Amino acid sequence: MVVYSLRRLGWAVIELLMVGAITFFLIYLVPADPARAIAGPHANAATIQIIRHQLGLDQPVYWQFLRYIGRVVRGNFGTSIQYDVPVIRLLWQHFPATLLLTIGGVILEVLIGLPLGLISAFKRHSIWDHLSSGFVFLGLAMPPFWVGTVLLFLLGYRLKLLPIGGYGAPWAAHLLLPALTLGIGGAAYYARLLRARVLDVMDQPFVRVAQAKGLSYRQVVIRHIGPNVLPSLLTQMGMDWGYFMGGVVVVEVVFGWPGIGWQAWMAIQNLDIPLIVGTVLFGAGWIILANLVTDLLYLWIDPRVRMGS
Amino acid sequence: MTRYETLVAQWRRNLPPGLVVGGGLIVALTLIALFAPQLAPHNPATLFPNGLTAAGTPLPPSRVFPLGTDAYGRDELSRLLYGGRVTLLIAGVSGFFATAIGTVVGIASAYWEGFWGNLIARFTDIVMSLPVTLLAIAMVMVTEPNLGSLIGVIVFVSWSYTARLIRQEVLTIREAEYVAMARALGARDLRVMAVHVLPQVIRTAVARFTLTVSQVVLLASGLSFLGAGVQSPQVDWGLMIAQAQNYYSSDPSLMFWPGLAIILTVAAFSMTGEALAEQLSRTPKVRR
Numbered sequence: 001m002v003v004y005s006l007r008r009l010g011w012a013v014i015e016l017l018m019v020g021a022i023t024f025f026l027i028y029l030v031p032a033d034p035a036r037a038i039a040g041p042h043a044n045a046a047t048i049q050i051i052r053h054q055l056g057l058d059q060p061v062y063w064q065f066l067r068y069i070g071r072v073v074r075g076n077f078g079t080s081i082q083y084d085v086p087v088i089r090l091l092w093q094h095f096p097a098t099l100l101l102t103i104g105g106v107i108l109e110v111l112i113g114l115p116l117g118l119i120s121a122f123k124r125h126s127i128w129d130h131l132s133s134g135f136v137f138l139g140l141a142m143p144p145f146w147v148g149t150v151l152l153f154l155l156g157y158r159l160k161l162l163p164i165g166g167y168g169a170p171w172a173a174h175l176l177l178p179a180l181t182l183g184i185g186g187a188a189y190y191a192r193l194l195r196a197r198v199l200d201v202m203d204q205p206f207v208r209v210a211q212a213k214g215l216s217y218r219q220v221v222i223r224h225i226g227p228n229v230l231p232s233l234l235t236q237m238g239m240d241w242g243y244f245m246g247g248v249v250v251v252e253v254v255f256g257w258p259g260i261g262w263q264a265w266m267a268i269q270n271l272d273i274p275l276i277v278g279t280v281l282f283g284a285g286w287i288i289l290a291n292l293v294t295d296l297l298y299l300w301i302d303p304r305v306r307m308g309s
Numbered sequence: 310m311t312r313y314e315t316l317v318a319q320w321r322r323n324l325p326p327g328l329v330v331g332g333g334l335i336v337a338l339t340l341i342a343l344f345a346p347q348l349a350p351h352n353p354a355t356l357f358p359n360g361l362t363a364a365g366t367p368l369p370p371s372r373v374f375p376l377g378t379d380a381y382g383r384d385e386l387s388r389l390l391y392g393g394r395v396t397l398l399i400a401g402v403s404g405f406f407a408t409a410i411g412t413v414v415g416i417a418s419a420y421w422e423g424f425w426g427n428l429i430a431r432f433t434d435i436v437m438s439l440p441v442t443l444l445a446i447a448m449v450m451v452t453e454p455n456l457g458s459l460i461g462v463i464v465f466v467s468w469s470y471t472a473r474l475i476r477q478e479v480l481t482i483r484e485a486e487y488v489a490m491a492r493a494l495g496a497r498d499l500r501v502m503a504v505h506v507l508p509q510v511i512r513t514a515v516a517r518f519t520l521t522v523s524q525v526v527l528l529a530s531g532l533s534f535l536g537a538g539v540q541s542p543q544v545d546w547g548l549m550i551a552q553a554q555n556y557y558s559s560d561p562s563l564m565f566w567p568g569l570a571i572i573l574t575v576a577a578f579s580m581t582g583e584a585l586a587e588q589l590s591r592t593p594k595v596r597r
Contacts, residue, residue: 011431018435022444026451141575143527145534146550146568153557153564246440250531254554264443265535268450276447283440291438 001299012292017069019284023277024068027078077278082270087278091260097167098259101182101252102244104175106237108183113190114233120191121198122221132191139188148181148254165255178255182248186240193236194229201228231302238294245290246283327584331519334577342393349387350375353544357382367560379549379563380556389566392546393574395456395539399529400578403460404522407467412514414468415475416502420483430476436469442531449537459538463525471517475510482509516585523578530571546571 043051056064071078077087116136120129155177156164162173201207202225210224249261256262264279341348351357351374361382362368368378376385418429445462452458482488483506491501530547532538539545546567553563 014431015435015438018432019439022439023447026447137576137580138572141523141572141579143530143534143547143550143568143571143575145531145547146564146571149550149554149557149564150568153561157558242438243440246443249442249446249535253535261443264446268446268535268537271450273447273450276443276450280440280443280447283443284438287438287440 004299005296008292008295012288015288016285019281019288020069020072021065023281024065026280027273027277072281077281078274080267080272080275080278082267082272082275087275088282090263090275091278091282094258094260094263097257098245098252098261100171100175101178101248101257101259102241104179105182105186105244105248106240108179109186109190109240110237111187112183113187114194116187116191117194118198121195121202124199129195132195136188136192139184140192142185143250144181144185144248145250145254147184148178148251151177151181152254165257167256167258178251178257181251181254182244190233190236193232197229197232198225201225204228227301231298234297234301235294238290238297239287242287242290245286323588325584325588327580328588331577331579331581331584334573335581338393338574338577339397341390342397345387345390345394349384349390351384351387353383353387353391354542355383357384367556367563376566377560377562380552380560385563385566388544388549389546389570391544392549392567393570395543395545396526396529396533396547396571396574399456399460399463399539400522400525400574403463403467403525403529404518406460406464407521407525408471408514408518410464411468411471411517412475412507412510415472416479416506416510418472419476419479420498420502420506422483430473433469433472433476436466437473439466441466441528442535445528445532446535446537449532456539459529459532463528467521467525467528471514471521474517475513478510478513479506482506512585512589516582516589519578519582519585523575523582526571526575526578 052058056067075088077091079085080087080090083090116132120126120132123129152164155161162177165174165177167174207220207224210220215223246261249265251257252259252262253265260279260282264276267275267279357374357378359373359382361378367380367382367385368374370377374384374386376389379385379388414429414433418426418433420426421429445466448462448465449459452462488501488505491505496504529538530545530550533545533547534551536551539548541548549567550564553560553567557564
């Protein structure tokens with residue numbers, strides 16, 4: 001168990017390094033001359049030379065890469081071109097908004113998706129199953145930026161129930177629509193996943209044994225089906241957690257929600273490459289962390305993993 | 310049962326409703342995209358002087374402009390018909406390359422046991438855990454914003470799931486006797502992979518292709534919506550929704566139609582892909 005945890009942890013570190021390599025490749029190797037990009041179109045040759053030296057671009061690539069990784073490890077993601085402050089500071093400033101949206105999104109998708117998936121699995125081929133399948137189908141096909149805009153139009157503009165985007169007090173009212181936009185797509189995913197998993201587990205021999213030895217239906221569901229469905233649910237939640245934290249750019253943009261995704265979008269207009277690449281790194285870090293926590297939670301809830309390791 | 314009836318029964322079994330409806334929609338959408346110039350009543354980029362009200366707002370539907378005009382006085386219907394062209398092109402091409410790469414990587418990582426196979430599989434996992442939209446934005450920004458680089462970026466973020474799926478299948482196939490046989494007869498690794506393993510996963514790859522296309526349509530229109538994808542003056546549904554956003558209070562239909570078009574396209578491809586995948590899981594596999 002300890003070995004498994006340590007190996008998993010080591011793997012997370014390697015993942016981070018490789019993400020670092022990808023982002024390094026993005027900033028330093030792809031554009032023809034990053035120094036020129038940073039200096040801007042009107043800089044003279046001397047200025048560009050100075051920036052080249054500052055960035056260490058006159059040194060070999062492997063050395064540049066090591067220096068870059070060294071900086072990232074110490075939390076130095078570079079400096080924003082637009083604001084001229086460290087990227088990491090900007091990221092932490094906008095992170096609480098993303099965190100709030102993440103929590104809202106995960107809660108709503110589970111609240112909607114869990115009952116839908118369970119109803120359609122336990123009452124298969126009923127009207128509820130068909131309605132739920134319809135919801136799943138639409139939920140997975142609708143682009144979130146469109147869902148968000150439609151929700152704003154219907155609930156915010158037409159019915160005037162909720163504020164039209166923005167951030168601030170009253171928190172619940174501002175949070176509801178963006179969280180719902182995330183939640184609808186996510187709920188469709190959950191409903192489909194749960195239906196498939198529950199039907200899968202119901203077919204297993206141990207469920208038939210449990211029924212045959214005379215357990216009540218409720219007992220079978222709670223003691224035998226539930227624990228076997230839980231790991232898939234947890235994996236999905238772990239993945240969403242990271243995915244949302246990484247900034248669901250589109251939803252934040254539609255609602256003017258000032259999280260890290262929105263900030264990255266604003267940075268497009270100003271060609272603030274360090275800020276955007278820093279956001280990628282930051283987001284990937286959260287995703288990797290969430291996956292790590294999920295896998296370690298497995299140890300705790302799933303005896304098969306615990307014994308197997 | 311007559312021969313004809315057997316054929317019909319077989320046909321029914323091979324063509325589930327999802328495949329018929331989805332496939333039909335795909336054909337229809339492709340035809341619309343191909344023949345948009347013939348179908349569209351107007352040039353989608355023309356800014357009609359008579360396309361705006363006196364107050365400068367979009368026109369409601371009329372005989373000349375069947376779905377009305379957009380905020381710049383352009384014909385909404387023509388833009389809608391043209392809007393699928395770039396999206397479908399991007400989705401088709403990058404879906405193809407993503408699936409091809411995913412298949413090759415999946416086969417290689419499963420076939421070569423040990424260090425190299427594991428390394429490839431790990432790399433696949435890493436690409437899967439990248440924040441896709443953010444990465445795509447970053448990559449679009451540092452490369453020249455054109456169609457080719459957009460497709461390249463989308464391929465880079467879309468191949469990993471297919472690779473993982475194919476890898477899982479090949480891990481079983483690898484143990485099959487015909488693979489051992491082929492090797493015993495002296496076939497080289499590349500030949501075994503291409504001649505004996507690839508045909509076994511090709512149908513999974515086809516199902517993955519249609520599913521990837523549906524996901525790419527969502528991703529690409531999202532990028533266009535954010536301004537990091539298809540650029541004006543090209544026409545694109547995601548771009549149309551972005552431009553309609555400022556007018557949703559006065560002209561909600563401007564964002565309704567392109568949204569519907571995206572939903573229809575995504576649904577068509579995912580329906581087809583799921584029907585294919587399900588058919589696959591029902592057919593007995595000839596493996597051993």
